[in-house]
Amino acid sequence: MGVKIVVEVNGTAQSHEVEARTLLVQYLRDVVGLHGTNIGCDTSSCGACTVLLDGESVKSCTVLAAQADGRSVTTIEGLAEPDGTLHPVQSAFREHHALQCGYCTPGMVMAVVSLLKENPSPTESEVRLGLEGNLCRCTGYHNIVKAVLAVGATAGATAGATAGAGAAAEAGR
Amino acid sequence: MSILGNRVLRVEDPKLLTAGGTYVDDVELPGAVELCYVRSPHAHAGVVSIDTEAARRAPGVLDVLTAADLALAPIVQHLPGIPAEMARPFLAGDRVRFVGEAVAVVLAETRAEAADGAALVEVEYDPLPAVVALEHAASGETLLFPAAGSNVAARIAPAPAPSSAPGAAAPGAEGSIFDDCEVVVSERFVNQRLAPCPLEVRAAAAVLGEDGRLTHWSTSQTPFAVRQALAGALGVEEGKIRVIAPDVGGGFGAKNGDYPDELLVGVLAHRLGRPVRWCETRSESMLALGHGRAQQQTITLGGSRDGRLRAYRLEVVQDCGAYPLLASFLPHLTRAMASGTYDIERVEFESVSLVTTTAPVVAYRGAGRPEAAAAIERAVDRFAAEIGMDPAELRRRNLVGPQRFPFENPTGTVYDCGDYAAALERLLEASDYDSIRAEQAARRSCGETVELGIGLAVYVEITGAADLGGEWSAVEMLPDGTAVVRTGTSAHGQGHATAWSMLVSDALGIPIDAVRFVQSDTDLVARGVGTFGSRSLQTGGVAARQAAERVVELARELAGELLEADPADLVVDPGGGGIGVVGTPTARRSWAELAAAAAERGTPLRAEVDFTPPGGTFPFGAHLAVVEVDTETGGVRLVRLVAVDDAGRILNPLLADGQVHGGLAQGVAQALLEEFVYDAEGNPLTTTLADYLFVTAAELPSFESLRMETPTPRNPLGAKGIGESGTIGSTVAVQNAVVDALAGRGVRHLDMPLSPERVWQSLAATG
Known part of the structure; x- marks a missing residue:
């Protein structure tokens, strides 16, 4: 039995008829043809398939494609600017060597984007707990945590500068 | 200024970060038949009959x-x-020997239809007794291979070790190697079975071309070995087969082998003339990808009360699982470094490798060496506790001195170079050892329930073992001014594209992004062994560097002719300008010009090199773990992990650090969390990532990683391997820390993983 769905994937509307049992990750990989999102387990434990659904991270193996109908999905392929400028999380992952084999990376990056959206300047322990659902076998997480903290520190500095500017404006009034 | 030794960002990353890698299951193969295996739910059983009728009638099923x-x-x-009777079949015949062994394969139009069809295959089994405990396997009461006559797959006999000490007691009837020892400690350790868990599971895809050649994509660390195995199975020349390992999502040793379920993809594509593909699920992978470790060890360590170690015996029982694959050989590596970094006069080793009705055991990060390090380092701590000496001091008194190299240990292994004492002292200083000991004492004196534990390991390991051969590489300069480097090694996350490009770019003076890296394709690479055992840089990397240097020599000869100059006066322009006369910027030929001229003459600027090192290299280091153990709950928290590692000369510290971090995490994982468990009937209990305690970010601290560089004389780069050393030291350092935390409460040894329950039970037992 087919289900008709319309999903915005990385800014482009996609319209397909899918089997009702199709998982979002299968839809992205096999129907839309975006292979960046990986499958690493069958118990929703590893997080390799993490994507953004309406801006929030989800494990796309625990969402039916039908549930994404009328919503927007962002995968690793849609994260950089259209001109190729890397998202700050992508840049930080490269700068800090936060990836090796790359298999967990798309999911890990999307989880980090979501984590930083909720908590722009997390502590190390907040990062570690926040990424508990994303497994990596290569890096020992050391450089992943470092990369996230680096992006967080930049965000914190920007926020601090904004707050500081606000305070100065307040004082000058 | 040479780029070598600098922190260079990876050339692999942009694609991996923006589009993701191209892994085997990403390879487009329209019209491919999908496979799904029917796997045994029994650990040990006769196969009475297999009824495939219902499955054959299922929608989309093509064959069973x-x-x-x-x-x-x-x-x-x-x-x-290995006894020939123990060879592993592609599919189980009249007997299954572990849960997860494939007994049939369903071919269908889609993956879902193949899985649905597999569920309809009816297999009638006649259960046999499971053999899980090694004691049971050794007894021979139940044989996995009756024709072999026993469950023994391999054995290392207790040959008397060469002794340099005249008059030392000979082993055997006249006395034991421990006769002159004032203190002798003995203990049995279990180095538990682990699941390697690369994030990418195994997959394969294959297609027979119109030219009759088979192309087979494999998640392998050793594509040439896959080609050899496929050629054997198909009875065709290796040249008729192309094996490609595209991006591979980690391996850790477990993707280094001839897996029947993977090879069958190529075999069936060849027979059917239709593309075939297969990808296991994680739950299948936990059962059917090889496991690691699985050693039982009995140690005996003797010495004097003032802390001089004199004699050591290590007896190993290696669990091979159902079929003897690499595990049967692992005790050789354990033996080779049994005495570790210590100068112990007399060492005895014996081992037996047994088959059991469990998943086959293969290599896993360290492969036989973490087991050796765990045994000796745990034994040394046990001895230190016995004589009441600080474990750092006991180590200090027994390390092989820096002036002793090359050093032949009592099991006949010749260590190339090292300074173990320097690594230990650096570690003690960096970690502020005395202060942690003081804090530990302070906590104890005021009876705190959360104890502090400090664990040490001073390790040496073996990389690039010479008997595994060398590696091939070719470098070619193209008329567009870029270079291609081809290598027989097969990276799967290690960053070889970056490392090899650095070596070539440095030799030719061209930018790193002007180098194209080619690996893991048996049509594009002449020959190769693969990437495992921390061997790649010291074999394939050296070959690539030497090939690039030969290209420079060819280019100098050519430029000499073109410029009418003496080649001896010609040098490579490090700014990418090609080759020119020293001090005369105008007298120069660019790489593009040189390559074009060479091509015109029909003698491309191309060189290839096979480099085989004269022997293995011996990375070493010292690791220290600090743990907190809650004596009321048994909970362990790793507070610090400090690592000093020396892998010879470092090519790119960014890559080296990454290797160490990953290794450290896997060591902590074994010490505290991970174990693949079978019950007494051979049922696996940890078959998903929800049950198997795969280490996460939340259980780890940031690591404190320090480097020493003692170049090896065994290759021109001075490089030793660094892929596994993190695991080799850290595992037992963490284990030692937990035992140390509880030493005041009467605990002398605890096996891994140090789960809260195990720790709590030990405290309950000691009162």
């Missing part, structure tokens, strides 16, 4: 094959001494 249909000879292992 059993061992009888395949008519393939078992897979021959290229390891010495």
Whole structure:
């Protein structure tokens, strides 16, 4: 039995008829043809398939494609600017060597984007707990945590500068 | 200024970060038949019958094959001494020997239809007794291979070790190697079974071309070995087969082998003339990808009360699982470094490798060496506790001195170079050892329930073992001014594209992004062994560097002719300008010009090199773990992990650090969390990532990683391997820390993983 769905994937509307049992990750990989999102387990434990659904991270193996109908999905392929400028999380992952084999990376990056959206300047322990659902076998997480903290520190500095500017404006009034 | 030794960002990353890698299951193969295996739910059983009728009638199912249909000879292992009767079949015939062994394969139009069809295959089993405990396997009461006559797959006899000490007691009837020891400690350790868990599971895809050549994509660390195995199974020349390992999502040793379920993809594509593909699920992978470790060890360590170690015996029982693959050989590596970094006069080793009704055991990060390090380092701590000496001091008194190299240890292994004492002292200083000991004492004196534990390991390990051969590489300068480097090694996350590009770019003076890196394709690479055992840089990297240097020599000869100059006056322009006369910027030929001129003459600027090192290299280091143990709950928290590692000269510290971090995490994982568990009936209990305690970010601290660089004389780069050393030191350092935390409460040894329950039970037992 087919289900008709319309999903915005990385800014482009996609319209397909899918089997009702199709998982979002299968839809992205096999129907839309975006292979960046990986499958690493069958118990929703590893997080390799993490994507953004309406801006929030989800494990796309625990969402039916039908549930994404009328919503927007962002995968690793849609994260950089259209001109190729890397998202700050992508840049930080490269700068800090936060990836090796790359298999967990798309999911890990999307989880980090979501984590930083909720908590722009997390502590190390907040990062570690926040990424508990994303497994990596290569890096020992050391450089992943470092990369996230680096992006967080930049965000914190920007926020601090904004707050500081606000305070100065307040004082000058 | 040479780029070598600098922190260079990876050339692999942009694609991996923006589009993701191209892994085997990403390879487009329209019209491919999908495979799904029917796997045994029994640990040990006779296969009475297989009814495939219902499955054959299921929608989309094309065929169902059993061992009888395949008519393939078992897979021959290229390891010495394994009984021929224990060879592994492609599909189980009249007997299954572990839960997860494939008994039939369903071919269908889609993956879902193949899985649905597999569920309809009816297999009638006649259960046999499971053999899980090694004692049971050794007894021979139940044989996995009756024709072999025993469950023994391999053995290392207790040959008397060469002794340099005249008059030392000979082992055997006259006395034991421990006769002159004032203190002798003995203990039995379990180095538990682990699941390697690369994030990418195994997959394969294959297609027979119109030219009759088979292309087979494999998640392998050793594509040439896959080609050899496929050629054997198909009975065709290796040249008729192309094996490609595209991006591979980690391996850790476990993707280094001839897996029947993977090879069958190529075999069936060849027979059917239709593309075939397969990808296991994680739950299947936990059962059917090889496991690691699985050693039982009995140690005896003797010495004097003032802390001089004199004699050591290590007896190993290696669990091979159902079929003897690499595990049967692992005790050789354990033996080779049994005495570790210590100068112990007399060492005895014996081992037996047994088959059991569990998943086959293969290499896993360290492969036999973490087991050796765990045994000796735990034994040294046990001895230190016995004589009441600080474990750092006991180590200090017994390390092989820096002036002793090359050093032949009592099991006959010749260590190339090292300074173990320097690594230990650096570690103690960096970690502020005395202060942690003081804090530990303070906590104890005021009876705190959360104890502090400090664990040490001073390790040496073996990388690039010479008997595994060398590696091939070719470098070619193209008329567009870029270079291509081809290598026989097969990276799967290590960053070889970056490392090899650095080596070539530095030799030719061209930018790193002007180098194209080619690996893991048996049509594009002449020959290769693969990436495992921390061997790649010291074999394939050296070959690439030497090939690039030969290209420079060819180019200098050519430029000499073109410029009418003496080649001896010609040098490579490090700014990418090609080759020119020293001090005369105008007298120069660019690489593009040189390559074009060479091509015109029909002698491309191309060189290839096979480099085989004269012997293995011996990375070493010292690791220290600090743990907090809650004596009320048994909970362990790793507070610090400090690591000093020396892998010779470092090419790119960014890559080296990454290797160490990953290794450290896997060591902590074994010490505290991970174990693949079978019950007494051989049922696996940890078959998903929800049950198997795969280490996460939340259980780890940031690591404190320090480097020493003692270049090895055994290759021109001075490089030793660094892929596994993190695991080799850290595992037992963490284990030692937990035992140390509880030493005041009467605990002398605890096996891994140090789960809260195990720790709590030990405290309950000691009162």
